[in-house]
Amino acid sequence: MREEKAARDSIAHASISSKILMHARTYSLLIILSVIWGLAFVAISVAVTLISPINLALLRWFIASAGYLMILPFLGKTKVKFDSKDLPRLLVISFANVPLYHLSLYYGQTTVSAAVAGLLLSVGPVFIVLLSRLSLNEPIGRKLAIALVIATVGTVILSISNVSGPSAYLGIIAVIITALAYALFAVLSKPLVVKYGALPVAIRAGTIGTVMLLPVLSHSFVSQVSKLSALGWLSVLYLSILSTVLGYSIFYTLVSKGTVSRLSIQLYLIPIVSVIGGALILGEKITIFTVAGGAILLFAVGLATQTQAKK
Numbered sequence: 001m002r003e004e005k006a007a008r009d010s011i012a013h014a015s016i017s018s019k020i021l022m023h024a025r026t027y028s029l030l031i032i033l034s035v036i037w038g039l040a041f042v043a044i045s046v047a048v049t050l051i052s053p054i055n056l057a058l059l060r061w062f063i064a065s066a067g068y069l070m071i072l073p074f075l076g077k078t079k080v081k082f083d084s085k086d087l088p089r090l091l092v093i094s095f096a097n098v099p100l101y102h103l104s105l106y107y108g109q110t111t112v113s114a115a116v117a118g119l120l121l122s123v124g125p126v127f128i129v130l131l132s133r134l135s136l137n138e139p140i141g142r143k144l145a146i147a148l149v150i151a152t153v154g155t156v157i158l159s160i161s162n163v164s165g166p167s168a169y170l171g172i173i174a175v176i177i178t179a180l181a182y183a184l185f186a187v188l189s190k191p192l193v194v195k196y197g198a199l200p201v202a203i204r205a206g207t208i209g210t211v212m213l214l215p216v217l218s219h220s221f222v223s224q225v226s227k228l229s230a231l232g233w234l235s236v237l238y239l240s241i242l243s244t245v246l247g248y249s250i251f252y253t254l255v256s257k258g259t260v261s262r263l264s265i266q267l268y269l270i271p272i273v274s275v276i277g278g279a280l281i282l283g284e285k286i287t288i289f290t291v292a293g294g295a296i297l298l299f300a301v302g303l304a305t306q307t308q309a310k311k
Contacts, residue, residue, distance in 0.1 A: 026254065031269070033250045038273020040243040041114035042281050043235040044106060050232040051224045053106030054216050056239075059225055061098055061210040063240035068203040071245070082204075086192060090204060093185045093192070097248075098209025101181040103216075108174030115284050118274025120175040122155040122297065127183030147303040154296030155271070157289050189252065198252035206248065272297060 047056050109117050129148060185205065192201045228236070272294055278284035 029250050029254060033247060033254070034269035035273050036242050036247045036250075038118060038270045039277045039281075040239055040247070041109070041118045041274040042277040043238045043243070044109050044117070045114040045278070045282060047232060047235040047239065048106055048110050050228060050235075052220065053103060053110065054218075055221045055224050056106050056236070057099070057102040058213055058217060058221055059236055060102070060239045060244065061206070061213060063236065064244035065207050065210045067241055067245040068206055071199075072203060082196065086195070089188055089192060090201075090208065093188050093201075094205045094208035095212055096181040096184040096188070097205045099212050101178055101185070104174045104181065105178040108171040108178060111171035112175060113284050114278035114282060115271075115275040115286075115290070116172075117175050118271040118278075119155050119293070120172060121179050121182065122151055122271050123176055124179035124182040124186075127180050128186050131183050131187040143303060147300045150303065151297050151300035154293045154300060157293035157296065186251075193252050199249055202248045202252045206244070 044056075051059070105117065108120075112120070129145075189201055189205070275284075275286065275290055275294060279286050
C-alpha cells in the first residue's frame with residue numbers, strides 16, 4: 001500500500017512539475033514576443049522615414065519569405081495533408097496577416113509615433129474577444145471582460161495627448177484597421193494551427209500574403225531599396241527576421257497552446273515595450289498620460305493573468 005501511495009504521489013508531483021514547466025515556457029515565449037513586437041514599432045518609425053509604406057511592406061516580406069523557405073526543409077513532412085476546404089480560411093488569414101495589417105500600420109506610422117501605434121493596437125484584443133465569441137464560442141468570463149475594458153481605457157488615456165492635426169487622426173484610423181486585421185488572423189488561424197501545426201500555418205500565410213502584395217510593386221521599389229541607408233537596412237532586417245520569421249512562429253505556437261482570448265490580453269505587454277522603446281531609442285516624450293495609462297494597462301494585464309491562473 002505504501003509503495004502504491006508513493007508511486008501515485010510521484011506521478012502527481014511529476015504532473016505538477018510538468019505543468020509548471022509548460023507554463024514557464026509559455027510565459028517566456030510571451031515575454032520574448034512582446035519585446036520583439038514592441039520594438040518593431042520603433043523599427044517601423046525609422047523605416048517609414050526612409051522608404052514608402054508599400055515598398056517597406058514588400059521588402060520586409062520578400063526577405064521574410066526567403067527566411068521561411070530556408071527553414072522549410074527542417075520541418076520535414078507535415079503530419080496532415082492540406083485540405084482544400086481550408087483554403088478560403090487560409091486566404092483570409094494571409095490577406096489580414098500581410099497586406100491589410102502591414103500596409104495600414106506603415107501608413108499609420110507615417111503620422112503616429114511608435115508609442116501611440118503600439119498603444120492603439122491594444123484595441124486588437126477587444127476585437128479578438130468579440131470574434132472569438134462569434135467563431136470559436138470561447139468563454140470570456142467577467143474578470144477578463146473587465147480587464148479588457150480597463151486596458152482599453154488605459155489605451156485612450158495614453159494616446160489622448162499625442163494627437164494633433166487631421167493627418168494624425170487618419171493615422172489613428174489606419175492603426176485601428178491594423179488592430180482589426182490582427183484580430184482576424186489571430187482568431188481565424190487557431191483551427192488551422194491545431195490541425196496543421198504552428199510553423200506550417202505561419203509559412204503558408206506569410207508566403208501567400210507576400211504574393212498578394214505583388215500587385216502594388218512598382219518601379220520605385222528598386223529605386224528606394226538601392227538608396228536605403230545602413231540604418232534603414234538594420235530596421236528592415238529586424239522587421240523581416242526577428243519580428244516576422246521568429247515573431248510569427250512564436251505567435252502561432254502560442255495560439256496552439258490555449259484559447260485566443262487568453263493570449264490576447266497578455267499581448268498588452270507589447271504597447272508597454274513600444275512606449276519604452278520609443279522613449280529610449282527615438283526620444284519620444286513620456287507624459288503623465290503615458291504613466292497613468294501604462295499603469296492602468298499593467299493592472300489589466302495582472303487582472304487577466306489572475307483570471308487565467310484560476311481557470
